[in-house]
Amino acid sequence: MLSNSFSWNIWLDITNIWQYSFMRNAFEAGTIVAIVAGIVGYFVVLRKLSFAAHALSHVGFAGAAGAVLISINPLVGLLIFTSGGGLAMSALGRKANNRDVQIGIVLAFMLGLGVLFISLYKGYATEAYSILFGEILGISSSNVIFTFIIGILVILSIGVIYRKLLFASMDEDVAEAKGISTLKIGLLFMVILAFATAIAVQVVGVLLIFALMVTPAAIAQRIANKPSEGIAISVIIAVIATWVGLFVAYYLPYPVSFFIVSIVFGLYLIVRLIEFYKLRKQLVI
């Protein structure tokens, strides 16, 4: 029995949703992206690269808009531009904390370029809208496969450099002395981040990339005592937010990305509030 209205029988609801291929695609792509963003995001927060992640997604905007303009898959444009941007950013400055000016300059230029491409494209304005805010419900089966392949690549790459990346992120000077080329690891991570950003843009869009790439990891970092735990928490939060977001958006006429952003933001607030009360209790005692 097919029905578009919510019943309290969650299993039935899920079966209903699953009938639609666009919803299946959305869940599949969304899950892959959430896992990837959760893992990569943990290192983004650890390395204090959240501004770089934000900027990369803007660089991706120009790529996606350009791809639309010359009628190729926007995901391809995203990939090319984000990885180019990632490499350029790591070449610009070594230490993360003195990079924000250079990154900001590139970011502004790329957004401008994106605006030009969009205005040159005589098609639908919805294309621009979906790049900026994500259009996971419109994701095609072939893009799901594409997303899956890139997701696997990203996870495998992180797996290969996991310990070196962790060392370089937690304790750069000692890592260097222990023979880790922190420069190369940093460069490699920017490329990984670029790939992760490209697929995440499909779900939450250029402007809301923080929702999946930074907020879940930021929450995890405030809770986890071990890096592996932090990554697990970050992934779980990203996946749950994506699933719940998709589920709710099926029944309500509002964008999925809004729900995802709201869920992670709510969780972040809760964690901060709990911390605040704990601290106050300690002070009182």
Add this chain to the structure above:
Amino acid sequence: MENVIVANNLSAKYNSKIIWQNASFEIKSGEFIGLLGPNGAGKTTLFRILLGLNSPSSGDVTILNKKVLKGNQNIGYVPQRRIVDVESKLFSIEYVKLGLSGHKWGLPTPKELQIEEKQALAALKLVDADEFAYRPIGELSGGEQQKVFLAQALIGKPKILLLDEPLSNLDIKRGNQLIKLISSIARKENIAVMLIAHDINPLLPYLDRIIYIANHKVASGEINNIITSQSLSKLYNSPVEVIKDSKGRIAVLGTEEAHHHAQ
């Protein structure tokens, strides 16, 4: 005793400017060496050369009879005071573990994780910091963090310890405790220690020899031969006076850094 570090006519340059030149010294296993000199004299540069991160502009150096090698697991290194994110909830032990297997490729196996945990706890115990193992590093005091980083350097059972200003940011009492601890570990485990410091006085009871870098020159030898008015005046190429008090404490007057030595 075997030589663990042998330097011959070593010189260091930065952008074709000489930092220091003609450094020749030998360090034997288990020796405690103080590396002294004013700010910017190039003390950390010497460490970076020993670690294989910088190349000497001339001369050569061997470590355990081998050429200098980047990522030498026989060297434990504690760089100058690191900024630890106070908001991070990561346990201290996680930082110690990095010293053992952080340089490896791939993911750790369950067995490796077990070994890591065991050895990290042992290293923390060695520096008398096992009680901090499962506390967020950001919540520890400067002295406690310094012990954790010392454990990180010791976990791989190094033959050489390079410590860059471990006493900065510690009060005199904590500094004395830390130096005593480092010395006793080094004796027990037969580790050669090179320690960069501004003030020689807390080190006096423990040091075997010193290396003094100033005015692009390097002097090494016994404290009584190096920290003298005559030898330091020669090194700085300007009149320097060394004064000793009744307890044997040393004050060096006439250098730009005089206030660091005078207590």
